[in-house]
Amino acid sequence: MLIQIILIVLIAIIILRLFAKYKSREVSMRQLSGWLAIWLLASAVIIRPDLTVRLANLVGVGRGSDLVIYLAIIFLFYTVFRLLLRIENMEKNLTKVVRSEALKEHNRHE
Amino acid sequence: MPALIIIPAYNEARKIKEVVSSIKSAGDFDVLVIDDGSVDETAVAAQSAGAIVLHHKINRGQGAALKTGVEYACRQGYETVVFFDADGQMSAAEIDPLISKLHEGYDVVLGSRNLGRAINMPVSRKIIKKLALILTRLTTRLDITDTHIGFQAWRVDALKKIRLNQDRMAHASQLLAEISRLKLRYAEAPVTINYSDYSLKKGQSIFGSFRIIWDLLIK
Numbered sequence: 001m002l003i004q005i006i007l008i009v010l011i012a013i014i015i016l017r018l019f020a021k022y023k024s025r026e027v028s029m030r031q032l033s034g035w036l037a038i039w040l041l042a043s044a045v046i047i048r049p050d051l052t053v054r055l056a057n058l059v060g061v062g063r064g065s066d067l068v069i070y071l072a073i074i075f076l077f078y079t080v081f082r083l084l085l086r087i088e089n090m091e092k093n094l095t096k097v098v099r100s101e102a103l104k105e106h107n108r109h110e
Numbered sequence: 111m112p113a114l115i116i117i118p119a120y121n122e123a124r125k126i127k128e129v130v131s132s133i134k135s136a137g138d139f140d141v142l143v144i145d146d147g148s149v150d151e152t153a154v155a156a157q158s159a160g161a162i163v164l165h166h167k168i169n170r171g172q173g174a175a176l177k178t179g180v181e182y183a184c185r186q187g188y189e190t191v192v193f194f195d196a197d198g199q200m201s202a203a204e205i206d207p208l209i210s211k212l213h214e215g216y217d218v219v220l221g222s223r224n225l226g227r228a229i230n231m232p233v234s235r236k237i238i239k240k241l242a243l244i245l246t247r248l249t250t251r252l253d254i255t256d257t258h259i260g261f262q263a264w265r266v267d268a269l270k271k272i273r274l275n276q277d278r279m280a281h282a283s284q285l286l287a288e289i290s291r292l293k294l295r296y297a298e299a300p301v302t303i304n305y306s307d308y309s310l311k312k313g314q315s316i317f318g319s320f321r322i323i324w325d326l327l328i329k
Contacts, residue, residue, distance in 0.1 A: 091277060098168055
């Protein structure tokens with residue numbers, strides 16, 4: 001099917017870019033292997049959708065693509081949650097830095 | 111040592127001078143303006159009126175600015191602080207009565223529009239305030255007649271115990287929650303809030319309340 005080819009090409013490009021980033025040391029070995037595993041798994045599911053159907057039936061979901069979407073949504077929610085916490089932390093740290101700067105600057109003037 | 115009046119200010123160049131001068135002439139107070147990353151001449155205007163000015167390099171919100179003020183008060187050894195707004199809707203003449211009340215033996219005295227007066231308060235805001243009051247009374251069990259008002263007098267000793275990590279507007283709810291948690295001795299005093307076109311434009315919109323609830327829920 002055409003959609004399979006499109007998705008595989010896209011993933012191939014992403015993987016190539018990932019390797020380029022690894023070479024220029026933008027990503028570590030750990031990040032590389034993690035992301036590679038995710039994208040290879042995605043390609044496997046795209047090439048052999050029946051794999052997900054079997055897994056889906058095993059856990060009691062009708063269609064393979066439904067299972068993939070359920071898992072993806074859970075993953076996304078979790079990621080958003082983690083990001084929110086991180087941003088919150090950064091904001092708090094930023095405030096601390098701004099505050100200590102303000103108080104320090106004042107001491108210099110005195 | 112005189113009381114320290116803490117005023118968080120963000121782009122208030124138009125009003126801040128008048129506000130600082132009115133406090134200075136109302137009594138023997140030290141005035142601290144926290145310029146919260148303003149892009150206008152707020153700091154210069156405040157300084158020229160005789161205020162001590164601390165400068166946040168980037169805007170961090172009213173809660174963050176107040177906490178910087180509290181930190182300053184602790185370091186300099188002040189015993190009493192008063193939170194005041196920069197937009198000219200509060201009356202400097204009411205600072206002294208608030209402090210007198212505090213000295214009757216309280217940790218904090220909260221200004222109340224319901225005991226005092228709210229001039230030109232829009233209806234939409236009245237409704238929101240009423241809802242916020244019901245919610246606050248339920249969650250904090252504090253027996254108060256008004257909520258989320260920035261006009262407060264504090265003993266610095268009591269402030270030191272308080273956890274204040276809400277950078278934006280939710281800090282007001284947090285302060286009340288902390289009063290309840292720490293079982294501080296609190297009282298209310300009547301204040302007059304005069305809503306002008308200027309202060310309304312600078313103030314919170316209704317959507318601000320959703321932001322506050324969101325902040326309180328996720329932090």
